[in-house]
Amino acid sequence: MxxxxxxxxxxxxxxxxxxxxxxxxxxxxxxxxxxxxxxxxxxxxxxxxxxxxxxxxxxxxxxxxxxxxxxxxxxxxxxxxxxxxxxxxxxxxxxxxxxxxxxxxxxxxxxxxxxxxMNDFLLLTQEKVISTFREDAAEAIRMEVGNRAQIREGEAINARLSEVKPDMIVEAEDRPPVAIFFGNSPGRVHDAIFLHQTAAYEVKQDISVIALLEQDNSVPVELRRRATNRLTTVPVFRQDEDAAVARIVREAIGNR
Structure with missing residues (x-):
């Protein structure tokens, strides 16, 4: 040896x-x-x-x-x-x-x-890029929603759906809650799919689940296809921020 x-x-x-x-x-x-x-x-x-x-x-x-x-x-x-x-x-x-x-x-x-x-500097930069996406997306959603709905962050939908916590939850009166995952990694998109499946087939609760991607290539093509076929919507944030946020807000509060 x-x-x-x-x-x-x-x-x-x-x-x-x-x-x-x-x-x-x-x-x-x-x-x-x-x-x-x-x-x-x-x-x-x-x-x-x-x-x-x-x-x-x-x-x-x-x-x-x-x-x-x-x-x-x-x-x-x-x-x-x-x-x-x-x-x-x-x-x-x-x-x-x-x-x-x-x-x-x-x-x-x-x-x-x-x-x-020295490569540690590169890892820190990648983490900062991810953090910037989260901050930018969350702030844009908050601004667009305003006082038309309640926003919770880093919490479970409820006790029955507590295994996975979305990044944001938008709850408007007389509409199902919308769980938003910032899909900057395959893990978070898998979490979104898991929450959707659990809510739909086990808990039987009406919710919308959205995976917001930062870029077109944020996750592998196969995973994006699975998410698109299962989740409410899978918008892409960068280079079309306003439209992506508008799609999320429309799902959460309708055309109010």
């Missing part, structure tokens, strides 16, 4: 001599599929430093990570400081400060661990 682990972590590493020093390719990969790579370079004072391949920060920024915000930049600086490194904005590269040659191996391991953790 020890030999297998060593081969898994070591056999696929590449070390290539280049004019400036050594180019090292690791077994780990970024989201774009390329290996996490770095350079071992000799500094002017005879010591050594490490430098990434210049793609780490540009790729994250291209995916929507904004390092110009104070909070995000402070988090980046703190992460890099842990390996005595910094981001050189002029060259768009991450560099360590110089260190003695006998520290190369241990510094390289720490440097690679930070390169792997």
């Amino acid at each position: 020890k030999a297998d682990l060593c081969r898994a972590f070591c056999d696929d590493i590449t070390v290539t001599e280049v004019p400036a020093g050594l180019a090292v390719g690791t077994v780990f990969r970024r989201d774009d599929g390329d290996r996490i790579s770095f350079y071992v370079l000799q500094a002017d004072d005879g010591r050594y430093r490490l430098e990434d391949d210049g793609a780490t920060i540009p790729l994250l920024e291209g995916a929507g990570v904004d390092f110009e915000t104070e909070t995000r930049r402070r988090a980046l600086d703190s992460l890099l400081a842990g390996v005595d490194a910094y981001f050189d904005a002029e060259e768009a590269t991450i560099k360590t400060n110089p260190f003695p040659v006998y520290e190369v191996a241990s510094r390289a391991l720490s440097f690679v661990s930070v390169m792997i953790r």
Whole structure:
């Protein structure tokens, strides 16, 4: 087992001599599929430093990570400081400060661990995008409904339908309640279908269930087809916000 682990972590590493020093390719990969790579370079004072391949920060920024915000930049600086490194904005590269040659191996391991953790910034950005959709959609629905109906958020329809909680419930007088799920993940669309099936076939309660998608491709085609055939409606929010919200409000309160 020890030999297998060593081969898994070591056999696929590449070390290539280049004019400036050594180019090292690791077994780990970024989201774009390329290996996490770095350079071992000799500094002017005879010591050594490490430098990434210049793609780490540009790729994250291209995916929507904004390092110009104070909070995000402070988090980046703190992460890099842990390996005595910094981001050189002029060259768009991450560099360590110089260190003695006998520290190369241990510094390289720490440097690679930070390169792997850089993807956490991308995950945070994706979570922020999801959160923004929820906030934008919820606010638009609140504004359109106004005082024409009661809105509950993060609650169950009632005690008999408590296994799944919609993101919003719109209840207008003399109309069935409308449960709204923000379908930014397959899980939430499955939840919407589950609530519909439970209400219709087990509890026998008249409700409308809507899965509001952020984009056309927010969920797989097969799941969207299932939702469209079972739920009251499956509108798409982005690029047609007013129409999507109007469809929801029309279902909830009619043409009042």
